[in-house]
Amino acid sequence: MKLFDLTLQLNGFPLKEAKNTLSNIQKLDETEYENYLNSKKQDILEYHLKYNSFYKHLGTNINPSDWNSVPVMTKSDLQQPLQDRLSEGFTTKNVYINKTSGSSGNPFIFAKDKMCHALTWAEIQNRFGWYGIDFNSSLQARFYGIPLDKIGYYKERFKDKLSNRYRFSIFDLSDDAFQNYLTVFKTKPFDYINGYTSAIVQFAKFLNSKNLKLKHICPTLKCCVVTSEMLFPDDKLLLEHQFEVPVINEYGASELDLIAFQNPNNIWQINSDTLFVEVLDEKNQVVPNGEEGKIVITSLYNKAHPFIRYDLGDIGILSKSGTLQKPVLEKLIGRTSDMAILPSGKRTAGLTFYYITKAIIEDDGLVKEFIITQEDKSTFKIDYTGALEIHETKKHDIITEMKRYLEDGLTIRFEKHEALKRSKSGKLKQFKSLVEQ
Template sequence: MDWFKLSLQLNKFPIKRAQSTLEKIQNIPEEHYAEFQRKRRNAIIDYHIQHNNFYREFFNWEGFDDWKHVPIMKKADLQHPLKERLSSTYNTKTAYIGKTSGSSGHPFIFAKNRFAHALSWAGFQDRYSWYDIDLNKSLQARFYGIPLDFYGNIQERLKDRISLRRRFNIFDLSEQKMEIFLERFKKSDFNYLNGYTSAIVLFARFLKDKGIVLKELCPSLNICIVTSERLFEKDKQLIEAALGVPVINEYGASEVGLIAFEDAENHWIVNSEDLYIEILDENDNILPYGEEGRVVITSLYNKAHPMIRYDIGDIGSLSKKSTLKKPILEKLIGRTNDIARLPDGKVVPGLTFYYVTKTIIEDNGNIKEFVIIQTEIDEFQIEYVSEHELTSDQKSKILDAVGIYVGENLKIGFERKDILKRSQSGKLKQFTSQLQ
């Protein structure tokens, strides 16, 4: 039985119509694609101007003659009660209601009409089929967090059961817990892993330390899909070696669905079927392919809630090889709020610290996980989980590298911990600035 399709249908998500629509969009020739996107953009704006008071006021509608004049929406703009943002044609019972993780610091509740939500799932199903993953039949090992309240926990586990997902709770990633994870893989015919990058990296390190290749214990395993957190090349190599299967990058967000998915040639193919992706500079100008800027997304079919020129909070660039029908995400640098401001006025991506520290710590081999926190304009704290304390020599090497690649005269503290703090969803934020 097609359990996944059945679960969507039972919840009144028209998955058959969504799959048919997706197929029709994919059959549009490249030369007609610009016209398709233009009509969809205009249609979704017209809909919300007619049926959504919030968006009409936000736009300050006087008509428009150019897409670039459509205002940019930020997450902070959407932190109003949902009932104020819903289109008049929908309510909380007729629309799908979801909540963002809040990893950007701006969590909010959003809505999608049921067709738009079904179309998102049709897109996921299409991409997964590139790797012979069938959401109706393939068993998933799911490395995610889970609600800890009774009803939320039961609801999520029921959804997992129907959707052929078996959850590995990442709030406890002790070695004892990962031994239990390992036993589950020995006893189950998992077809793929899906989950947060940091949790799967930690599991891969556990396997490496044990001298285990997971596919040898679970031969049905074919692929690993990582999402929600940055995947570094060395981590990808580690996961592939420890799991014995390819690692695929997925980029998505709950409020808009699938944004990009890695193909067999290691290209991040952007979802151009139900989303319109732009890269903008700090003045909201549209940047050409190849230049880095803010990732801005329009949901072309969400009639319940406007997601029009929505600044998702990420920095990235599209490849020069991109076309309108097949955009390719060349880089995903990180979140716009993940920056470090230094005493000399210099602003650097927080991941600069992570790159520097990661390279040196990996040489040590004993560090399991670490995060970096900016506590003052010139002070940073490195919190790490390891079997042994970093030596003075290792700390000195990190300080030297920070001086070369980031800035001089910075105070770096080190704190060894038993476990690192994760968000409520289970994500591990690799760099955090506590400065306002």
């Protein structure tokens, strides 16, 4: 039984239709693809100018026949109630809704229409299929966080069951935890590892300290896919050495799609099927391939919510070897998280704060941006911008969550600012640690 596919279909996501659409796109020759891309860009632009009042207001000076006149959308543009951003005919009841991680410090709630979400999964399944991974039958070792409240916890565990995956929580990256992971790897026939880069790298370092190779412990393992954080060359070598399987670099954004995926020839191939990816300079002009700039993406299929020339907040370089139909991401700059080291000696991945900061995210957009800094092992500071001070009740909730996910004895300070200091690239790093690693 294809349980993964069936679950999507039963939830109203037309996966069969999406797979057929994707297959037809990938059969196009270069000329046909160029015509397809130009048509889809024009279609999605005109659709939102006609049916989306939020986008009409944002794009008052657009000339539909001139793509360069289309404004670049930022995350701050989207920090208003979701209902105000949906296209005509769409409500919160008939779309897929989720929250961004806030890893760039600009969290917001987003929506996709059901066909768009189905295409996301069709694209992901297609790419994982390059390595013999089938979501309906391949068992995943999942290195992610998990909600600690009962409802959220059991909901994720249920989703893991339907998705044929076993979850290793990243909230505890101690040697004792890793020893328990090894026991699981010995008993379960995992086909692949998928999860946050920093946590998987820590596991590899543990294996290295024990002089162990994961493929010897789990012979069924085929590959390891890392996501959400920068994979540095040295870390990739470490993972390949300790796991003895291909290590694949994935780059994606929940509000969009899978953006780039390393193919079997070790090329970071961009998803040109459902997205249009541009690299722009500070004046929003396209830079030549091989030059650095901000990554700006258009979702070609999302009719429920506009993501047109959307600035992710990432800096990257498109390779000169790529083509319009098969663009290549040569380099991604700056998506990395520090490790947090707590008074007890416990280490936890920076993306643990993905789950903690969910408590800050609200649809009313009162908190616009935030940075969490670990000043010393027991002190964390939350710098933020917003319309109002965070209410004391909300502060208490955040402190409770921080201590629940981490440990007792922590001091949490809050400070409101008119603006937050950005890196040279213009990106906010959501978490940083001043503790010597």
